[in-house]
Amino acid sequence: MSILPEAIDRYRKFFSFIIKYWNSDLVKYSSDRALGKDTEIERSSFDQDPEEFVKDLKTMGPTYIKLGQLLSTRPDLLPESYLEALCQLQDDVETIPYEQIHETFEEVIGSRISKCFKEFDEIPMASASIGQVHKAVLHSGKKVAVKIQRPQIREQFLKDLNTLQEIATWAVKNSEDARKYNVAELVDELRYTLLQELDYNAEAEHLMLLAENLKHFNHLHVPQPILDYTSSKVLTMELVEGQKVTKVSPLKRMEKNLDPLLDDLICGYLKQVIEDGFAHADPHPGNIFITNDNRLALMDLGMTAHFTKELQSEILQLMIGLSSYDSNQVSKVILAMSHYDQETANIDGFNKNISRLIQESEISKADTMQTGRHIIQMNRIAAHHGIQIPAPLNMLAKILLNMDQIVAELSPRYNVNETIRGYIKKIMHTKTISELKPENIFNLILETKKLTEKMPERLNAILENLSTNQFKVKVDAINEDRFTDAFQKVANRITLGLIIAAMIIGAALLIQIPTSWKIFGYPGLAILLFFVAALLGFYIIYAIIFKDQDFKKR
Known part of the structure; x- marks a missing residue:
């Protein structure tokens, strides 16, 4: 790493920051999270409080302010109190x-x-910065x-x-922790966001x-x-002439019904995420104004989030599960959109913890329901059990957490969950109708036409190959040797079973014939056949219980 004279101050600021936090509880907590370890630090106080951490980032300069805003979308690394402080990080300079x-x-x-x-x-x-x-x-x-x-x-x-x-490049090459943190990807994301x-x-x-x-949305203004x-x-x-939502006086909240504004705000963001795939990604209370004509203005669109069609559909299913307190659906959707190793991830533990979280949400009062906070907790549960969630879901958690804060400022008793349920029903109705649009039906007709046109040619090729004995089916999913071994094992078991059955039947017939050679007072040959059949039967039982398990592992 080359250090040029003009870069000395930048390195000095960075390493001063690192030295301060290197042995702190915050770094130990984040390291444990990155390495997938349990930590008890979350329940105790940290060496530095969140406000001090935010203040240090501001002192570092505008780049680190933006880095702090990016870290606010990493619930898998930072405790909740720090996430909330970073979500409110504003770069007044x-x-x-x-x-x-x-x-x-x-x-x-x-x-x-x-x-x-x-x-x-x-x-x-x-x-600003x-x-x-x-x-x-x-x-x-x-x-x-x-x-x-x-x-x-x-x-x-x-x-x-x-x-x-x-x-970051040096750290990734020389530190296992840095690779677990995925710091190189974090810096790349910061570069993209800033540019x-x-x-x-x-x-x-x-x-x-x-x-x-x-x-x-009549109550929203851009x-x-x-x-x-x-x-x-x-x-x-x-x-925009008005005031920040954080400056709204209690008297104004009493004089004016602000619930219609919140209805449009919540539904507007659901539309951005689930329907449009393009959302204002930094709606902290300082970026939302109440205009003089009683509308909510969305300010500062420098930071935006994008959601693919597939992710939009999965988020819709997730919101349906959250609003109906369906823990099975919530777990299923998160697993479907995430990446994890089947052997190392603790799926059962993840499902159990998600179920507990949803149950706690259901028994809590409706006006305390905080969707953003719950998604952050789900993100943390997923990370703890070896499940890597997609980055846009972290962004969604940040957006909804900011929504929760705005709701708390304007109408603390507002029922967010009821609004989400109502708008989701509307989205589902709209999607159902859209599937019946003429253009969708026409696309289906075109695809059917293509299939019909190609069918005779392809069917003729198949029949010709069959007639000349050249038709082949290649299946990559089956291990032929293992399949043959398994088939041979089944055939051997069936044959051995028939022999055992014949021996038992023969012994039963012989036991009625008097002979001079007896065992335990019964005809000796019949008892011998019973004994051999019993040994062979016990061998089959042993093979099924122990040998088949070893074969399965191989």
Whole structure:
């Protein structure tokens, strides 16, 4: 690993952080989780509390803030209290001087700020690790928010990522723990996420796509970009006037019924995950605003999640199982979507623990049902029993955990589970109807037509091969030697059984004939035949119990 002079500070920060936490309970807990060991640390206090851990990540810089946000999706490594703290990790940092903002805007847009905007507030509304947001007014009078990327932030991220990549590569080669943690994959995922967030053109596309997907939800709002003043480093969008959900006063919660907003929020995210396969992946309470016209605005689409068609179907089944408290279905779905070794994974233990978790959820009060927390616990149970769940399910757990926090802020008595059940019924009804659409029926007709066209040709080829004795069937699933051995063993057992039966019948007939040679007062030959038949019978029993088991293992 080469250490260049300009990289010394980055290595210093990294190793200072590592030295602080190297022998901590947090690292021991995570190491035990990664190695599949039981740990008792979760029940005791850690050396550093979650807030201190989050503060240290902020001190490390923007790359490590994003790393912390990524770690919030790893319930298989971190305890629940740290996951919750990391889910709320927001990257508020020092502001950028207005001169640099002005320079960046003119460089990438190619026009002066005064020419593009009627008004432009030099004092930022918010300042984050990647960019800074300013309020402005277009010449048309429309109020907008302008997010401008920090100067040289891309280069800074890439240098930090390269440092982490070098350290991760070295660790994987020299440490079993690092391989268990899969740190190289974690750094790769961090790189992908950061490079996506650095492209404001992609975020503008995400805003438009999400708005289209959620257009039927009247209580949800997605601010739209102003494309004329948007580039890879500048994003201009509609200004959302309102307040964060964390700032809603108790009086407002009492005066206004916020349940319809939560109905749309929960159902909107279910639609994103289960139907669209594209979701806003960072809906922490600081990114959700209540607008002045009483709608929920979804902010900051730099981080998104994608779900394949197959995974969407499995998540739908998982949500059905959770909402109906069906532990068998929940276990079955998680196992179907996960990777595990049949020999080393403890499937029985996993099923038993999932059943206990679902039972505890069912007997708890409806208003305390927290779906996100339960999925995190299921993820942890899976990891503990040697089952590797797909990464998007970790992202789903993070999304739902944030939903739980928003619900707690706006309406603590809101019944999330009832809303999930209602929307799932609606999804199932919609999917059933969609299967009957003309285009689906037409596709079926086309496939049937192809089958009908090919059938005569293929059938003719089969019959011709049969007539010339050239028809062959190749089956790779059967071990021919083992199959032959098993067949021969069955034939031998049947033959031996017939011999034993003949000996017993013969002995029974002979025992009626008086002879001079007797054993125990009975004809000797009959008793001898009974004795030999008994020995052979016991041998067959022994072979079935012990020999067949050894054969099965081989």
